[in-house]
Amino acid sequence: MKKFILLFSACLLLLGCNNSSNKEQSFLIKTPVLERPAGQTDVLELRAEPLPVVRVAFIGLGMRGPGAVNRITHIPGVEIIALCDVEQKNTEKVNKMLEERGLPKAQEFYGDTSVWRKVTALPNVDLIYVATDWKSHAKIGVQAMNDGKHVAIEVPAAMTMDEIWALINTSERTRKHCMQLENCVYDFFELTTLNMVQQGLLGEIIHGEGAYIHGLQPYWDEYWKDWRMDFNKTHRGDVYPTHGLGPVCQAMNIHRGDKMNYLVSVDTKAIGNPAFLKKRDGQEVDNFRNGDHTNTLISTENGKSILIEHNVTSPRPYSRMYQLTGEKGFANKYPVEGYALSSENLDASLTKNHEDLNAHQFIPENIRKALMEEYKHPIVKDIEEQAKQVGGHGGMDFIMDYRLVYCLQKGLALDMDVYDLAEWCCLIPLTEISLDNNSAPVEIPDFTRGNWNRVQGVKFAL
Numbered sequence: 001m002k003k004f005i006l007l008f009s010a011c012l013l014l015l016g017c018n019n020s021s022n023k024e025q026s027f028l029i030k031t032p033v034l035e036r037p038a039g040q041t042d043v044l045e046l047r048a049e050p051l052p053v054v055r056v057a058f059i060g061l062g063m064r065g066p067g068a069v070n071r072i073t074h075i076p077g078v079e080i081i082a083l084c085d086v087e088q089k090n091t092e093k094v095n096k097m098l099e100e101r102g103l104p105k106a107q108e109f110y111g112d113t114s115v116w117r118k119v120t121a122l123p124n125v126d127l128i129y130v131a132t133d134w135k136s137h138a139k140i141g142v143q144a145m146n147d148g149k150h151v152a153i154e155v156p157a158a159m160t161m162d163e164i165w166a167l168i169n170t171s172e173r174t175r176k177h178c179m180q181l182e183n184c185v186y187d188f189f190e191l192t193t194l195n196m197v198q199q200g201l202l203g204e205i206i207h208g209e210g211a212y213i214h215g216l217q218p219y220w221d222e223y224w225k226d227w228r229m230d231f232n233k234t235h236r237g238d239v240y241p242t243h244g245l246g247p248v249c250q251a252m253n254i255h256r257g258d259k260m261n262y263l264v265s266v267d268t269k270a271i272g273n274p275a276f277l278k279k280r281d282g283q284e285v286d287n288f289r290n291g292d293h294t295n296t297l298i299s300t301e302n303g304k305s306i307l308i309e310h311n312v313t314s315p316r317p318y319s320r321m322y323q324l325t326g327e328k329g330f331a332n333k334y335p336v337e338g339y340a341l342s343s344e345n346l347d348a349s350l351t352k353n354h355e356d357l358n359a360h361q362f363i364p365e366n367i368r369k370a371l372m373e374e375y376k377h378p379i380v381k382d383i384e385e386q387a388k389q390v391g392g393h394g395g396m397d398f399i400m401d402y403r404l405v406y407c408l409q410k411g412l413a414l415d416m417d418v419y420d421l422a423e424w425c426c427l428i429p430l431t432e433i434s435l436d437n438n439s440a441p442v443e444i445p446d447f448t449r450g451n452w453n454r455v456q457g458v459k460f461a462l
């Protein structure tokens with residue numbers, strides 16, 4: 001009996017649940033915060049010297065990169081200095097596009113996976129724009145800043161905690177911008193909804209949902225050297241969380257008044273991608289790591305919850321979910337865009353018929369349209385038409401590039417900083433840890449190293 005009691009107490013101690021009311025002692029897999037190097041300060045609201053003309057070099061010109069070059073050509077005050085890809089045919093194709101548009105040809109760099117080092121070292125470049133495969137993002141980002149350049153990196157910008165901390169430390173030391181190119185925060189519905197949230201229409205947001213649900217079967221064979229399938233094959237967890245998480249974090253003011261504290265993940269077994277590979281390659285794949293569907297729940301300091309899902313194989317309609325539950329209202333983007341509002345929260349001038357305003361269902365279409373017009377985000381107003389014309393996922397990609405260039409030209413803080421990058425990317429390594437430990441809660445570190453509450457609210461500088 002004595003032996004049993006001893007064993008039981010030891011188990012409790014091991015689990016750390018001997019005092020479940022004490023947050024510090026409850027079971028949580030700790031995630032270390034790297035000590036800030038001496039003499040370094042944070043880059044919250046970092047502003048750099050204005051660049052009336054932004055000179056850009058692009059690295060990575062596969063499926064995604066050429067569209068970015070095209071979009072940037074529509075923004076005044078930008079020069080395209082260099083184009084870089086491992087494959088010569090990719091740099092040539094994009095330079096031909098520039099020529100056909102009557103623009104100066106850019107210097108081409110190609111031939112191997114290290115040639116980009118010559119590009120980050122160019123003396124006549126201000127911004128390095130990276131759209132390579134995931135594993136090369138952070139390495140290029142760190143070197144770009146060390147070479148004195150601002151850097152914008154496609155999603156996800158970093159895949160490991162080491163890469164995340166390297167980007168943060170380099171941005172803090174060099175005082176160079178390091179922005180993740182998270183386009184989904186600029187989609188029209190998300191931007192309008194963010195404006196509604198900031199003006200209090202939905203009340204305090206208590207729960208948010210986001211996702212990347214997109215069957216990639218038509219694209220798997222197009223990725224350079226199968227990099228994306230390889231990453232999924234070898235990594236469990238949410239390997240592509242930023243499209244779902246980014247807009248929710250902005251609506252919840254993460255590291256601008258709130259912070260994410262911990263996550264737990266639950267996934268399914270892998271069926272879809274192994275079946276795809278068996279059909280394609282004629283071989284069984286053992287130990288495919290990434291489950292078909294991964295769910296992650298996050299808890300925040302201010303008592304809010306976030307649900308993020310990942311599924312790139314099931315035959316489902318595309319969805320980023322984007323759902324916000326507030327004390328006075330609700331927003332939902334997929335599969336149908338809609339808002340529900342508590343009736344006392346509606347401007348009577350919007351409708352004469354209060355019978356229409358039932359908080360248990362979406363508000364009627366005419367009222368939704370009127371509301372979306374009224375709450376259109378200020379950064380969209382001037383460029384909406386051009387964004388729709390130039391395109392890129394319906395225009396949001398253009399708004400992202402436009403904002404990046406606008407803020408660099410004016411020397412303003414960028415819309416997204418390196419801590420957003422860190423928070424949105426850290427789900428990749430941390431969900432893997434949770435899943436490999438029977439869905440144990442894993443701590444999400446404070447990447448600002450103590451300053452998450454200094455800036456209040458997400459701001460887009462104008």
Ligand SMILES: NC(=O)c1ccc[n+]([C@@H]2O[C@H](COP(=O)([O-])OP(=O)(O)OC[C@H]3O[C@@H](n4cnc5c(N)ncnc54)[C@H](O)[C@@H]3O)[C@@H](O)[C@H]2O)c1
Nearest residue numbers: 060061062063064085086087113131132133154155223224
């Ligand atoms: N934000 C979005 O909506 C969105 C959409 C699609 C892709 N992406 C992201 O864009 C990035 C690129 O995706 P993709 O679909 O174009 O992949 P891709 O495989 O088509 O293109 C990657 C390109 O990078 C090049 N490359 C790889 N390593 C390189 C290196 N060391 N130096 C120079 N070039 C190198 C390859 O030759 C290839 O042309 C990924 O991070 C992806 O997640 C984002």
